[in-house]
Amino acid sequence: MKNILEVQNLQTSFFTHVGEVKAVGGVSFQVGVGEAIGIVGESGCGKSVTSLSIMRLLTYPGQIVGGSINFAGKDLVKATEKEMQRIRGNEISMIFQDPMTSLNPVFTIGNQIMEPLMRHQKLSRSEAKAKAIEMLRLVGIPSPEKRAAQYPHEFSGGMRQRVMIAMALSCQPKLLIADEPTTALDVTIQAQILELMKELKEKINTSIILITHDLGVVAEVCSRIIVMYAGIIVEQGTREDIFYNPRHPYTWGLLKSIPHIEAEKKERLIPIDGQPPDLLKPPAGCPFYPRCEHAMEICVEQRPPYTDLSPVHKAACWLLHYNAPKVERGN
Amino acid sequence: MSRNKVLLQVNSLKKYFHISRGFFGGDKTVLKAVDDVSFHINRGETLGLVGESGCGKTTIGRTIIKLYEATAGSIVFDGQDITHLSQTEMLPYRKRMQMIFQDPYASLNSRMTVGDIIGEPIDIHNIAKGQERKEIIQELLNKVGLNSEHANRYPHEFSGGQRQRIGIARALAVQPEFIICDEPISALDVSIQAQVVNLLEDLQNDLGLTYLFIAHDLSMVKHISNRVGVMYLGKLAELTTSKELYKKPLHPYTKALLSAIPVPDPKTADSKQRIILEGDVPSPMNPLSGCRFRTRCPYAGNICSETVPELQEVESGHWVACHLVHKIN
Numbered sequence: 001m002k003n004i005l006e007v008q009n010l011q012t013s014f015f016t017h018v019g020e021v022k023a024v025g026g027v028s029f030q031v032g033v034g035e036a037i038g039i040v041g042e043s044g045c046g047k048s049v050t051s052l053s054i055m056r057l058l059t060y061p062g063q064i065v066g067g068s069i070n071f072a073g074k075d076l077v078k079a080t081e082k083e084m085q086r087i088r089g090n091e092i093s094m095i096f097q098d099p100m101t102s103l104n105p106v107f108t109i110g111n112q113i114m115e116p117l118m119r120h121q122k123l124s125r126s127e128a129k130a131k132a133i134e135m136l137r138l139v140g141i142p143s144p145e146k147r148a149a150q151y152p153h154e155f156s157g158g159m160r161q162r163v164m165i166a167m168a169l170s171c172q173p174k175l176l177i178a179d180e181p182t183t184a185l186d187v188t189i190q191a192q193i194l195e196l197m198k199e200l201k202e203k204i205n206t207s208i209i210l211i212t213h214d215l216g217v218v219a220e221v222c223s224r225i226i227v228m229y230a231g232i233i234v235e236q237g238t239r240e241d242i243f244y245n246p247r248h249p250y251t252w253g254l255l256k257s258i259p260h261i262e263a264e265k266k267e268r269l270i271p272i273d274g275q276p277p278d279l280l281k282p283p284a285g286c287p288f289y290p291r292c293e294h295a296m297e298i299c300v301e302q303r304p305p306y307t308d309l310s311p312v313h314k315a316a317c318w319l320l321h322y323n324a325p326k327v328e329r330g331n
Numbered sequence: 332m333s334r335n336k337v338l339l340q341v342n343s344l345k346k347y348f349h350i351s352r353g354f355f356g357g358d359k360t361v362l363k364a365v366d367d368v369s370f371h372i373n374r375g376e377t378l379g380l381v382g383e384s385g386c387g388k389t390t391i392g393r394t395i396i397k398l399y400e401a402t403a404g405s406i407v408f409d410g411q412d413i414t415h416l417s418q419t420e421m422l423p424y425r426k427r428m429q430m431i432f433q434d435p436y437a438s439l440n441s442r443m444t445v446g447d448i449i450g451e452p453i454d455i456h457n458i459a460k461g462q463e464r465k466e467i468i469q470e471l472l473n474k475v476g477l478n479s480e481h482a483n484r485y486p487h488e489f490s491g492g493q494r495q496r497i498g499i500a501r502a503l504a505v506q507p508e509f510i511i512c513d514e515p516i517s518a519l520d521v522s523i524q525a526q527v528v529n530l531l532e533d534l535q536n537d538l539g540l541t542y543l544f545i546a547h548d549l550s551m552v553k554h555i556s557n558r559v560g561v562m563y564l565g566k567l568a569e570l571t572t573s574k575e576l577y578k579k580p581l582h583p584y585t586k587a588l589l590s591a592i593p594v595p596d597p598k599t600a601d602s603k604q605r606i607i608l609e610g611d612v613p614s615p616m617n618p619l620s621g622c623r624f625r626t627r628c629p630y631a632g633n634i635c636s637e638t639v640p641e642l643q644e645v646e647s648g649h650w651v652a653c654h655l656v657h658k659i660n
Contacts, residue, residue, distance in 0.1 A: 042520035042521060042522060042523075043520055156611045158611055159611070186383035186384055186547065186612075187383065187547065187549070187588060187591045187592060188383065188587060188588060188591045188607075188608045189383075189611070190591065190593070191590075191591035191593075191605060191607055191608075192607055192608070194593065195605070195607055213520065213521060214593060215521075215595035216592065216593030216594055216595045216600075217593045219593065219594060219595050219596060219597050219600045220593045220594075220600045239597045240597055243595070243596060243597050244597075253522060254521060254522060255595070257521055257522045257524070257525035258521060258525070258550070258595060259550045259551055259553065259554035260550070260595075260596075261549065261550040261553055261577060261589075261592060261594070262577075262594075262599070266554065268529065268532070269525035269528055269529055269554065270525065271522055271523070271524075271525030271526040271529060272522035272525075272526075273526070275490050275492065275493075275523070
């Protein structure tokens with residue numbers, strides 16, 4: 001499969017008055033054409049900063065300090081602001097978490113969808129309007145001609161998220177980044193939106209990066225999963241690798257700490273003790289060692305390298321070193 | 332003290348909010364947030380309430396603890412009708428029922444030390460002073476998994492999960508019997524949620540607490556509750572044991588809600604038959620005639636728009652409010 005996006009050793013820091021916060025500390029991954037990948041992790045693990053870095057939307061004091069982002073043969077880290085403006089919304093678009101605040105309240109929905117079409121695709125007003133209505137119909141908004149003339153406050157949360165998706169897909173981008181697209185929505189509405197995203201992926205063949213903290217959501221939509229912790233990727237692999245054969249203790253912990261709705265008997269949840277590290281003073285070794293029950297001496301001192309478990313499955317853990325004691329994933 | 336088996340009984344509870352619309356606030360509209368809801372909670376039991384935003388689950392919690400005045404119906408706590416008690420008459424009951432709030436960032440006063448936050452209910456109820464008060468606070472902090480030194484710090488120095496522990500310690504300070512947990516974990520990260528849920532379970536075992544657990548996360552509610560009530564637009568749609576609810580949901584809304592949960596397991600996710608509900612929840616301000624779920628219900632018939640379905644016991648301990656319950660199951 002050809003890759004649409006290749007991120008190499010991306011490092012992003014925030015230079016605050018108390019010191020440098022390494023929000024993303026060397027992240028590498030690829031996204032294939034037409035592929036949907038998921039990035040999971042808890043708040044502060046750097047998943048949103050990774051996506052903002054790809055879009056070059058970081059604001060002061062955030063800054064990309066190293067690495068490269070290769071998108072369709074171009075390094076986005078080196079791209080000028082003008083070049084980025086041509087890419088954003090046209091070749092890469094983004095859906096944000098909160099559909100309530102990411103639409104402009106003083107423009108009609110139709111106008112907001114028409115804007116990228118007129119700007120990037122140089123469509124005329126009437127052409128753009130026709131296309132906007134077509135997009136609204138595609139994302140399942142009833143009577144789109146009437147709805148296009150309405151303002152965001154006249155739409156419910158789920159409907160606004162549909163509008164955001166219509167806007168993001170209007171220029172047929174090669175890559176869609178969805179940052180927690182369903183977190184603010186109710187379960188039944190979330191199911192509608194996820195179904196819509198799966199359907200549109202088939203129809204338009206867009207690559208998707210889905211960022212979420214909900215393991216259920218990635219299992220539904222993504223074929224490959226990246227698990228992030230404290231600014232680094234601790235494990236990545238296919239959906240089946242991550243759910244059925246996880247190899248990093250953090251992934252084990254994540255899977256064990258959620259209740260399973262099918263469970264017949266009530267089992268006690270197994271939380272991960274402690275809290276994520278302070279990224280102002282990150283641990284020298286593995287960032288997960290303070291919370292890891294299998295931590296060894298070397299984990300404190302040295303950052304673990306990636307071990308390739310299959311061509312697509314790799315994890316950063318000293319337990320996978322050939323000299324390490326064999327530890328099984330507990331149940 | 333009498334030992335009633337039923338600790339809390341809620342009878343046909345209604346809570347309406349009057350909303351002024353239009354110029355000079357003429358044109359009054361009534362928002363029926365909770366409309367004729369009845370249930371009971373046994374001593375030592377956890378009752379879960381689930382539903383989507385705006386279904387009235389938080390309003391029920393707040394009305395029970397009398398942060399809101401009930402519009403109609405009654406709330407009976409340990410054999411005593413507390414619906415119309417005055418503030419002072421309510422004080423001894425406030426000591427017996429406490430609340431844990433959703434947002435650990437907004438529910439702690441940022442200008443008070445943790446010790447004073449936990450000490451406030453102790454002062455209000457005149458439980459202890461001086462050294463004894465200090466000892467109680469330290470004991471509470473240890474009980475919820477924090478250090479006694481934390482008493483002198485301020486809320487901003489703590490993470491979300493730790494703040495929620497402070498909120499729990501504050502609720503425990505008056506040694507209550509009944510705690511209303513209003514979405515206590517939805518603002519927390521996955522790995523931290525499990526910590527707080529386990530803590531709540533341990534405290535229940537150690538102290539014999541009774542919980543009303545309000546949340547929208549069905550898998551977590553199933554995990555922690557003995558019985559679960561499903562709400563839709565101010566009414567109970569279904570009420571039964573958590574096992575039964577997940578194994579054999581009878582109300583079409585419960586079925587849709589259960590099938591909408593994303594499953595963290597690829598095989599199940601691929602094979603699962605999904606019921607996708609059309610449309611959104613209608614506004615509670617102009618409620619529908621008959622069954623409130625009928626606009627989104629795939630089975631709705633004529634009777635559904637004519638009469639409001641009553642909550643009836645279809646099987647032993649399994650209550651459903653649906654006209655067509657026998658036809659569709």
